[in-house]
Amino acid sequence: MKRREFLQKIWNDSFGVLPPGKHVAVAGGGLAGLHLAEALLQRGLRVTLYEPRCIGGVRIPLMHACQTPKLRGAFWENAAAFSRQRYEQLIASGYLVRATDSAFGRYYAVNARSLARRLTERLCRAGFVIRRQPFFESEAQNYDGHFLATGASFLPGEKSPLLRATQIVPGHASYATGVNVKEGIVLPPRAEFVHLRDATPAAAKAEALQVFAGKRSFLFHGQRLVTRDRLPAIGFYPPAGENSYDELRLTFLKKNYAVDSLAQESPFLFQGMGYHVLTYAPFLAAAVAAWLTGADKMDENLICNLSPTRFLYRNARR
Ligand SMILES: Cc1cc2nc3c(=O)[nH]c(=O)nc-3n(C[C@H](O)[C@H](O)[C@H](O)COP(=O)(O)OP(=O)(O)OC[C@H]3O[C@@H](n4cnc5c(N)ncnc54)[C@H](O)[C@@H]3O)c2cc1C
Secondary structure (H helix, E strand, O other): OOHHHHHHHHHHOOOOOOOOOOEEEEEOOEHHHHHHHHHHHHOOOEEEEEOOOOOEOOOOOEEEEOOOOOOOOHHHHHHHHHHHHHHHHHHHOOOOEEEEEEOOEEEEEEEHHHHHHHHHHHHHHOOOEEEOOOOOHHHHHHOOEEEEOOOOOOOOOOOOOOOOOEEEEEEEEEEEEOOOOOOOOOOOOHHHEEEEOOOOHHHHHHHHHHHOOOOOEEEEEEEEEEEOOOOOEEEEOOOOOOOEHHHHHHHHOOOOHHHHHHHOOOOEEEEOOOOOHHHHHHHHHHHHHHHHOOOOOOOHHHHHHHOHHHHOEOOOOO
16 A cells, blocks of 8 residues: 555545544644634534633734745645634634735735634634643543644643654744734735844834834734644544554555544644644634534545654664
């Protein structure tokens, strides 16, 4: 069996493994975790979300969705097409999202904090439980499955399953002007952003003051977690002991990968959103929830490319 067929098999094994009514935990209440929790609830799962810090995750007041300065592949296009519908609905319901047309399609400036608030309110109305504490591995036994949407953070005391595959892009200090988070928002176009790689906040501020002379500007900064191939990592993390792709393949050619992962309390990763959480998360959350509950088949060709197992070592060919 070719590598691609095997990756497809392990994703296919996940179809319908968490039918409606099962109780799952989502670790991480950033924008990825909130979208995921909403989609899982909509598919009839019971969801408990763990978030010890701020709901909404990385504190960035204004974010872009479906925005790209260059041509991208099929995955990005599909995610953007799906997410554009969501943002158009938000605009239609009077929500503060501003749309701009570019050569690469329509993109959106989104008030990220109020989006997080809106998602949380909707979840609370749906009877959703939020626990303001970290999720520890030992809690996995209380659930039928658990999801890690912990962004650039990892479970305390645990090695990141993504360590081999990710890099943290440090020191992006960004300024935006025209954003008035307290008194309602005037959404600026992209041109009014300054993103400086590896700059100190003071240097970024000096640059922003030059660019936005006389205007009030806002600093937002943080780390962005990206994978080696810049794609998210979506899928069950290999059960303990499976350290290389070859071992994994041997073990799971005949067994069901997802059933085994659940039995061994392996997490389902929903991470590595890189620079595009607002483009990827709505699309991936809907797809993952539909797939895991057995409600709808998604494009497995596309999604099997995102399996975290793609980062496992391969033994040298003999
Ligand atoms: C300066 C900057 C500008 C950006 N601009 C954009 C943009 O315009 N558009 C865009 O789409 N993306 C943008 N990004 C990227 C985007 O911010 C990230 O992709 C996004 O924040 C990732 O969301 P997340 O929910 O995966 O992770 P996070 O926002 O990091 O949230 C993870 C959450 O998990 C929690 N957590 C960690 N460990 C545990 C645990 N054990 N138990 C429970 N909870 C836990 C953390 O407290 C945190 O709240 C930008 C990033 C930066 C830094």
